[in-house]
Each structure stands twice: as structure tokens, then as C-alpha cells.
Amino acid sequence: MLKKLFKSFRSPLRRGKHPHSTPEVLNSSQHPINRGEISRYAISVVERLQHAGYQAYLVGGCVRDLLLDIDPKDFDVATSATPEQVRAEFRNARVIGRRFKLVHVHFGREIIEVATFRANHPEGDEEENSNLSSRNESGRILRDNVYGSLENDAQRRDFTINALYYDPATERILDYANGVHDIRNHLIRLIGDPTQRYQEDPVRMLRAVRFAAKLDFDIEKHSAAPIYKLAPMLRDIPSARLFDEVLKLFLAGYAVYTYELLVDYGLFGQLFPASAAALKHNPDYTDCLIRNALANTDLRIQQGKTVTPAFLFAALLWPALPARVIKLQERGLPAIPAMQEAAQQLISEQCQLIAVPKRFTLPIREIWDMQERLPRRSGKRSDLLLENPRFRAGYDFLLLRESAGEETGGLGDWWTDYQDASDSERRGMIRDLSSQDDSAAPRKRRRSGSKRKRAPGASGAPKPAAGE
Structure with missing residues (x-):
């Protein structure tokens, strides 16, 4: 031509x-x-x-x-x-x-x-x-x-x-x-x-x-x-200027190819060092998740849909997060506080290189926080999560994790069905969860002479939502 x-x-x-x-x-x-x-x-x-x-x-x-x-x-x-x-x-x-x-x-x-x-x-x-x-x-x-x-x-x-x-x-x-x-x-x-x-x-x-x-x-x-x-x-480049450049790189409709070139030329690790380390230690999962997120970004841009930098940065940084959450849990922090502390550390480190504005870092943390909350569906929690303004972004991010091969026990399908279900069907889904939990829980021998009852669900802090 x-x-x-x-x-x-x-x-x-x-x-x-x-x-x-x-x-x-x-x-x-x-x-x-x-x-x-x-x-x-x-x-x-x-x-x-x-x-x-x-x-x-x-x-x-x-x-x-x-x-x-x-x-x-x-x-x-x-x-x-x-x-x-x-x-x-x-x-x-x-x-x-x-x-x-x-x-x-x-x-x-x-x-x-x-x-x-x-x-x-x-x-x-x-x-x-x-x-x-x-x-x-x-x-x-x-x-x-x-x-x-x-x-x-x-x-x-x-x-x-x-x-x-x-x-x-x-x-x-x-x-x-x-x-x-x-x-x-x-x-x-x-x-x-x-x-x-x-x-x-x-x-x-x-x-x-x-x-x-x-x-x-x-x-x-x-x-x-x-x-x-x-x-x-x-x-050596001012972090605010690098933020603008990263948006140009990934929000122009060809983010997947851009990512490949950044990795090939050693530039990705200069922009996202924690994620580059995760790419080295867990290459299949990290690469798949980032590629899927960027492919979805490209598709939305081609379709004329809006794209939020918060979701983009949440995906680019996520592979570095689970290992940090596990370390904090091993020190005794419960799952959600461990997630919040690890998120704060990771975002703070990243902002030293790329000055992600607060209007985006807050939603990033909320999307990640939702990954620990989505498995907790008993009682009224499911309905409260549906009303959360970050539910949709958190749910989409859950599906992204599953698309990269992460095992969540069918959590994505459950939430997909729950959103489309009637009120009575939702109550049945919650009852099914309770019965599954009861049947899966091993019977424990009661200590003779003990009057103290164990609180339901107190068998230990859950693992982080994303394993490695």
C-alpha cells in the first residue's frame, strides 16, 4: 500500500x-x-x-x-x-x-x-x-x-x-x-x-x-x-511524567504488544519492578494475568468503552501482592488486614517510580480488598457486597484471576449466578453454602470439663484470595 x-x-x-x-x-x-x-x-x-x-x-x-x-x-x-x-x-x-x-x-x-x-x-x-x-x-x-x-x-x-x-x-x-x-x-x-x-x-x-x-x-x-x-x-525521570507516559503506553489500544516490547527491552522492570520480580518467579500466572488484562483493555478501547487506569494498575501490580499477604499472615495478621497492609506497602513503593494519583490508588486498594471479601458470602454479606460500589470492579477482577488459571473453587461462577438469581434463589444459594461448610467441617471431640464453646468459623485465618 x-x-x-x-x-x-x-x-x-x-x-x-x-x-x-x-x-x-x-x-x-x-x-x-x-x-x-x-x-x-x-x-x-x-x-x-x-x-x-x-x-x-x-x-x-x-x-x-x-x-x-x-x-x-x-x-x-x-x-x-x-x-x-x-x-x-x-x-x-x-x-x-x-x-x-x-x-x-x-x-x-x-x-x-x-x-x-x-x-x-x-x-x-x-x-x-x-x-x-x-x-x-x-x-x-x-x-x-x-x-x-x-x-x-x-x-x-x-x-x-x-x-x-x-x-x-x-x-x-x-x-x-x-x-x-x-x-x-x-x-x-x-x-x-x-x-x-x-x-x-x-x-x-x-x-x-x-x-x-x-x-x-x-x-x-x-x-x-x-x-x-x-x-x-x-x-531519573520525574514520577509524574512517567505516569503520563504509562497511560500513553497502555491506553492506546495496543497494550499487549506494548507490554511484550517493554519486557523484551528490559523496560518493564524499570517501570514495575515488583511485578517484574513476580514475572520471573511465577512466569506463567503473572504473564497470563497481565496479558488478559491488557487484551481486555485493548478490546474496550476498540469498542469505544471507558477504561479506568485504576483497574489497569490493579492488574499490573497484583502478581506481586499475594506473596506479601502470605508473609504478613504468617506473622499473625488476619487475612483482610494483611491484604490492606500489603497493598499499602506495594502501592507506596510503586508511587516512588510512577506517581499514580490518589484518585486511582484508592480504587486499586478497594478492588484488591474485594478479593478477600468475595469469598465471605454467609448471612447478609453477599447482599451487602452486591451493594458495594466497587463490587463490579472486584467481580471483574476475580474473573481475571480465574482466567489466568487461579483456583478459587468456582467463586466466579457462584457470583455470576447470584447476580442473576431471584431473592428466593439467593437464599437457597446461601443455605447451600452453609450446608457445604457443615458437611466439610470435621467433628471435633469435646474436651471433658470444658465449658467454653468455639465460635463458628474460628478455625483459623483464611488463606489470601490469590495463591501462588
């Missing part, structure tokens, strides 16, 4: 690591982009900036996706105008960001993001005296507001497939880094030296995986080679 789309264009197969200063130019007859497919607001922003005397282009992911016949999620603009100059042109614009200043131009619910052309960062003393650009000792860029030319901007972009500029006025594409060639060959390739580019921003390793999964591309071998070694640099 792509060969047909670009049949009249022949890009030289350069193997150099740097983009060329003179771009390859694709005229309207040499590419499949139709102006009518582009947001009219994005075109309006570009044309207004051009009429004001600035260079302006649609850039990056929107151009790439249009070439691949994918509907762009949003439209970004690159321009020679500074953020303040862009702001002066649009009343509906707002300058945002500190590390990387951008302008958001608002058109109702649609936002067109405008970025000024960036240049490479100064080195040595010049950089130390600059308040516009800064790196730390490992080479990571802390601020990125050094402005430059269009050619500079192309050189400092991360991947070749994102260094494509489209001018809606002339309908031409400017390709500075052989991005069209890599699109045709389904390759994710970094611009420049891969090690240096990852050191500048380790999140680029996650972006490489995300684009590879989204587009079903391969990461070019030289761009892939340093990832495993540099993966620990993700620990």
Missing part, C-alpha cells in the same frame, strides 16, 4: 545518522495527504502565522499518520515565531510549559499545539551560563527553549518519521531525515547518535516502543541496541 502511495517518489537510501540541510520535497502528486483530511483550525493557525511573516508547518505525528492513512489524534504546528509572538497573533492562545514552552490555541474543545523551531543545545561554559537550556550530569535535557531554524528543528527531533513538515498552502512535504523511507520500510529510527539521544531524554526509549507497537513497525537495530543498557535511566 505504501509503495503505491509513494510510487512517484524515490528517496535516496542514506544511512547517515544526521538529517540533511536540504530536505527531500514531496509535491502533492507524490503523497496521499488530502487537505480535506486536516483540521480546518490547524490549517487556519498555519496560514495566519504565514500571513504574519513567519514560517509555519504541520509537523510530526499528524503528518506521519496521514501518510499511513491513520486519523491523527491531534495536529501540531512548528513555526519560526516565538511563543510570545504566537500568543500575540491569537486571542485564544495560552503559553504553557517551563521545560519546553509551547502555545495552545483553543478552538472550543479542539486545541492546536504550536511549538517554536528548536535548535541543538550549547555545550560547555556556554550552556552553563544559559538559562534557556540545561543538562544534568548524565546528559538529560532539563530545559529546552533554545530556538533555531527549520533545519535545526528537524535535526533535534527524536525519530525520522516525526521529522516531516507539511505546508497546507503548497501541499508539499519537507523530509529532512529520510522519514518517508523509514515509513515505507516500517522502521523506527532515532535521528543522531542513539545513546546520546536516549541520555538527553530517557523517555525516548518508551516512545520508541510506543510507536513500534502503534504502527506495527520494527525499531531499527542501531536505535534498539542501547535500550537494554540505558533502561535504568528511567529511574
Whole structure:
């Protein structure tokens, strides 16, 4: 398909690591982009900036996706105008960001993001005296507001497939880094030296995986080679930023493939170390549960249904939880308090790496807590659990555990039937449980002279809901 789309264009197969200063130019007859497919607001922003005397282009992911016949999620603009100059042109614009200043131009619910052309960062003393650009000792860029030319901007972009500029006025594409060639060959390739580019921003390793999964591309071998070694640099990334990146990785409709790539490149363990340890010690169960959860997430996204990050994180972290619960029970804690204590510890450790907001950590704990409560169905407990606002999420999570091969004694089927049963049928199901418990309980010899009666169900704390 792509060969047909670009049949009249022949890009030289350069193997150099740097983009060329003179771009390859694709005229309207040499590419499949139709102006009518582009947001009219994005075109309006570009044309207004051009009429004001600035260079302006649609850039990056929107151009790439249009070439691949994918509907762009949003439209970004690159321009020679500074953020303040862009702001002066649009009343509906707002300058945002500190590390990387951008302008958001608002058109109702649609936002067109405008970025000024960036240049490479100064080195040595010049950089130390600059308040516009800064790196730390490992080479990571802390601020990125050094402005430059269009050619500079192309050189400092991360991947070749994102260094494509489209001018809606002339309908031409400017390709500075052989991005069209890599699109045709389904390759994710970094611009420049891969090690240096990852050191500048380790999140680029996650972006490489995300684009590879989204587009079903391969990461070019030289761009892939340093990832495993540099993966620990993700620990230096602010935890709030990693939370945003994890949502992009797993809530875009291709979470299963993303997970596979993260594991292959040693990135999953940097994001979820406790779960990676569980994957090593109990690979079949852990891998199956995570895959099933992510497959369900992908399906819901494809069906246009909502997905809550709480359920996603509950599944990603769950395999590390049961062993901690067992250890706490062995120290004498009852099942539910042991579950709550282990959950608190695990979530606290995870939030040091990925800053999961409290609005999600609370539901995570409630979903896990429900796993200890769902087996307790005697008396009125079953009806009270049905009324719990977290019942549905807890029930779905129970089915997820069973789908991974966890033995629960038919608990999932029981709750499925209970939800559909009438009141009289429910009472019968509870009586059946009581009779099963009575028949299963061994008779105990009464101690002579003992007047103390043993409380029902006091034969010891139950095991955690999920065994290993």
C-alpha cells in the first residue's frame, strides 16, 4: 500500500545518522495527504502565522499518520515565531510549559499545539551560563527553549518519521531525515547518535516502543541496541511524567504488544519492578494475568468503552501482592488486614517510580480488598457486597484471576449466578453454602470439663484470595 502511495517518489537510501540541510520535497502528486483530511483550525493557525511573516508547518505525528492513512489524534504546528509572538497573533492562545514552552490555541474543545523551531543545545561554559537550556550530569535535557531554524528543528527531533513538515498552502512535504523511507520500510529510527539521544531524554526509549507497537513497525537495530543498557535511566525521570507516559503506553489500544516490547527491552522492570520480580518467579500466572488484562483493555478501547487506569494498575501490580499477604499472615495478621497492609506497602513503593494519583490508588486498594471479601458470602454479606460500589470492579477482577488459571473453587461462577438469581434463589444459594461448610467441617471431640464453646468459623485465618 505504501509503495503505491509513494510510487512517484524515490528517496535516496542514506544511512547517515544526521538529517540533511536540504530536505527531500514531496509535491502533492507524490503523497496521499488530502487537505480535506486536516483540521480546518490547524490549517487556519498555519496560514495566519504565514500571513504574519513567519514560517509555519504541520509537523510530526499528524503528518506521519496521514501518510499511513491513520486519523491523527491531534495536529501540531512548528513555526519560526516565538511563543510570545504566537500568543500575540491569537486571542485564544495560552503559553504553557517551563521545560519546553509551547502555545495552545483553543478552538472550543479542539486545541492546536504550536511549538517554536528548536535548535541543538550549547555545550560547555556556554550552556552553563544559559538559562534557556540545561543538562544534568548524565546528559538529560532539563530545559529546552533554545530556538533555531527549520533545519535545526528537524535535526533535534527524536525519530525520522516525526521529522516531516507539511505546508497546507503548497501541499508539499519537507523530509529532512529520510522519514518517508523509514515509513515505507516500517522502521523506527532515532535521528543522531542513539545513546546520546536516549541520555538527553530517557523517555525516548518508551516512545520508541510506543510507536513500534502503534504502527506495527520494527525499531531499527542501531536505535534498539542501547535500550537494554540505558533502561535504568528511567529511574531519573520525574514520577509524574512517567505516569503520563504509562497511560500513553497502555491506553492506546495496543497494550499487549506494548507490554511484550517493554519486557523484551528490559523496560518493564524499570517501570514495575515488583511485578517484574513476580514475572520471573511465577512466569506463567503473572504473564497470563497481565496479558488478559491488557487484551481486555485493548478490546474496550476498540469498542469505544471507558477504561479506568485504576483497574489497569490493579492488574499490573497484583502478581506481586499475594506473596506479601502470605508473609504478613504468617506473622499473625488476619487475612483482610494483611491484604490492606500489603497493598499499602506495594502501592507506596510503586508511587516512588510512577506517581499514580490518589484518585486511582484508592480504587486499586478497594478492588484488591474485594478479593478477600468475595469469598465471605454467609448471612447478609453477599447482599451487602452486591451493594458495594466497587463490587463490579472486584467481580471483574476475580474473573481475571480465574482466567489466568487461579483456583478459587468456582467463586466466579457462584457470583455470576447470584447476580442473576431471584431473592428466593439467593437464599437457597446461601443455605447451600452453609450446608457445604457443615458437611466439610470435621467433628471435633469435646474436651471433658470444658465449658467454653468455639465460635463458628474460628478455625483459623483464611488463606489470601490469590495463591501462588
